[in-house]
Amino acid sequence: MLQTLRNYKFYRNLSKQISTLGGSSEAGGAMKSTTNWRSPNTGATNSSGFTALPGGDRNGSSGAFNNTIGYYGTWWYLEPPYAVVFTLSYNAKNLSTGGIGKTNGFSVRCIKD
Numbered sequence: 326m327l328q329t330l331r332n333y334k335f336y337r338n339l340s341k342q343i344s345t346l347g348g349s350s351e352a353g354g355a356m357k358s359t360t361n362w363r364s365p366n367t368g369a370t371n372s373s374g375f376t377a378l379p380g381g382d383r384n385g386s387s388g389a390f391n392n393t394i395g396y397y398g399t400w401w402y403l404e405p406p407y408a409v410v411f412t413l414s415y416n417a418k419n420l421s422t423g424g425i426g427k428t429n430g431f432s433v434r435c436i437k438d
Contacts, residue, residue, distance in 0.1 A: 339402055339411070343420060346373055354418030363395045368418025377413050383430025390430075399431040 346352040354368025356375040363379070371377075381394035399412040408427040411420055 342373065349420045349422070351418060353413045353420040356420065357398075357413055357418075361395070363415040365416060367414075367416050378432075379413070379415060380432040385426050385428030385430070400434055401431055 346355040357369040
């Protein structure tokens with residue numbers, strides 16, 4: 326239960342931060358590191374201090390790592406009852422969210438509570 330509450334608190338904080346950073350159409354650029362992304366690294370300012378890096382992902386069916394390091398960064402941000410992620414891209418400043426199968430592999434962000 327404690328882990329669920331921590332995830333919920335993080336989700337609420339993330340939602341508030343996205344709003345503060347101009348909504349989902351602008352937040353991605355504000356969260357991306359200005360380095361380590363493929364060109365053109367659209368909109369990257371890291372003004373949020375999140376310093377998101379493009380860690381790529383792992384395919385949930387085959388277990389193989391996709392060739393996306395440098396292009397995309399995807400993070401788990403809420404688990405129960407669904408797996409939810411947010412994704413940033415090298416060629417966009419938006420932040421997209423969605424549900425996805427728990428067998429996929431994405432980055433995690435450790436946050437001191």
